[in-house]
Amino acid sequence: MKHTLSVLVENQPGVLSKVSGLFARRGFNIDSLAVGIAEDPTISRITIVVDGDDYIVEQVEKQLNKLIPVIKVKVLEPNRFISYELSLIKVGCNTKQRAELMKIAELMHAHIVDVSTTSLTFQFTDNDERTQTLISLLKPYGIKEIVRAGTLAIEKGPSTARKQTSESM
């Protein structure tokens, strides 16, 4: 089962390697990982999607908490958060096909962000399932390159991963 974790860490060099190294040596499987600066610039947020049972998730949470630069680990409750992933997809496209591909973009709410005589690049932000749908629709045209970022997730409603941060902001 997939679990999404929101991890706040001190924004300093080497922290990401500490986190990813921990996953590797304890045999935890990372599905995706995304890092960026949080609301406080001294803090980074790592969103991790882990595949594993409850035992694994409990261990991931506890072992992450043992890392000194980790400030807070929150396992997001299923259905209580929204998540998105960003994809950039470059497709082969001649002038005749361009209109068809623009239709697909419109249908899927994808953006066309680059165009040339032989290619089109889509920018798409949604969940994994919808991204797969778009990819299957584009496949017949010849996908040249796919660039996907890790999943980002945020809790629904007013709650945050780290209460103190939201109050102090």
Place this chain on the structure above:
Amino acid sequence: MISGAEIMVKCLESEGVDLVFGYPGAAICPFYDYLSRSSIRHILVREEQNAAHAASGYARASGKPGVCIATSGPGATNLITGIATAYMDSIPLIAITGQVSSELLGRDVFQEADITGACEPFTKHSYLVKNTADLPRIFKEAFHIASTGRPGPVLIDVPVDMQTAEIQEFVYPQKANIIGYKPRTQGHAMQIKKALIAITEAQRPIICCGGGVVLAGARNELIAFAQNSGIPVVSTMMGIGVIPMDSRLYLGMIGMHGHANANRAMKEADLVILCGARVGDRAVSAPQQMAKKATIIHIDIDPAEIGKNMTAHIPIVGDIRLVLRELAEKVTNIVPEEWITCVLRYKEEYTPAGIPENGTGFVEPRSFIRALSQKMEDNAILVSDVGQNQIWAARNFNVKEGRFLTSGGLGTMGYALPAALGAKLAKPKRQVLCICGDGSFQMAMCELGTLCQNQIPVKIIVMQNDRLGMVWEIQTKKYKGHHIATQLSGSPDFVRLAQAYGIEAAYADCNDEAERLAAKMLASEHAFILVCRVNPDAPTI
């Protein structure tokens, strides 16, 4: 103006460090330059790994963090086994390494190694210093992290230019403030209440004492809890020495090489109170089966240990000293008499009447260690190596008021000699006895030079069977007697080797002789090596 090197020395002084172990090299020279002007004593070891083991022995015996120092590259990588050994046994250690100049980092220059990266899995935390002004904060944090919560090694890697760079002034922080590090010490009141109810309801309760009790200095609290509750106690290897072995309700060591009666009692218990024990595979072979049959109370300062190897029904996160003190105050003795009779009967039934003689011309190691333990002072520190000698020592040496130090988690051969010299420097007035096999002794025997140079009167027993005995035994039992790479011929005459160092030494080939020489060894004011000829077929248990 003050240089980084001077700041490093001042930080150590501010932490009350008076003794460090190390081996210099170019990248740590600025630090050593200032160390020469400090009152801190430096013990030059013969190989860096042993600086870490010596610091670990010092830390275990003194209760303060041990400090070891090495240069960049090979100096630093040699430390790794020592750091990992300390990590597995939760020993507070500060490892300081020199590093190549910061502008050269990552260019694979002479004696460069990514030591913070390499030590990532074996350190509680590590620092690569990027700014001289950060040094005071980093040292303050390092000592705080190493010695609080679940203790462990912290590495500080200092590029040589960070040691030579100067800043305006040195101010040592009053305290460390680390946003993501706040270990919980007070046990949750509700959980303690639940534990007390479970103890009241239990028919066959047992206390399992682990190394965490030793680390927390909770010996008196555990004894009070056991006495007030009347619950029998078993110990893991790391918990040896908390309860004197001749106590009535002490049942012995559990685990693969433990006492059969202790394992049986643990298996039949309906309530297991794990105290600072991480349920390692050598201690408990089938933890989940045990958790199905018995209620498990798990007390540990590290929340990640709870539920890692065994389901805990009543977890208590906190300082075991505080938790045990509270439990000891509130518990009442209502252990059913049948259970006590039962565990005492097992203890009697499983204890062999005597140890059989195993051939003339040999010292029988188990009976010799028992006899030796009678001769030692009550507060003696026993340091064992790894292999058969470790199990002989763990099972047969009666630790009374003293300590039993060994590499329980990582099982590092060559640990004993350097750890013993560290322990002796921490407690110069106490007897420190080091027990090795001829395999493990040869891994660290270069440190005899360190003993001589610094006149450290450690007593060493080498159990010589010309075998890597424990692996030999595994090959006999599990690999149809296909013995390979376990015959240890080519060893020097250890007595003459000792004499070459100017260390007094003697051979024993029977128990009477061994006991006579042991008395002489203990009476000596100097280091002494007693080499015991042991039958290669002498069993571990």
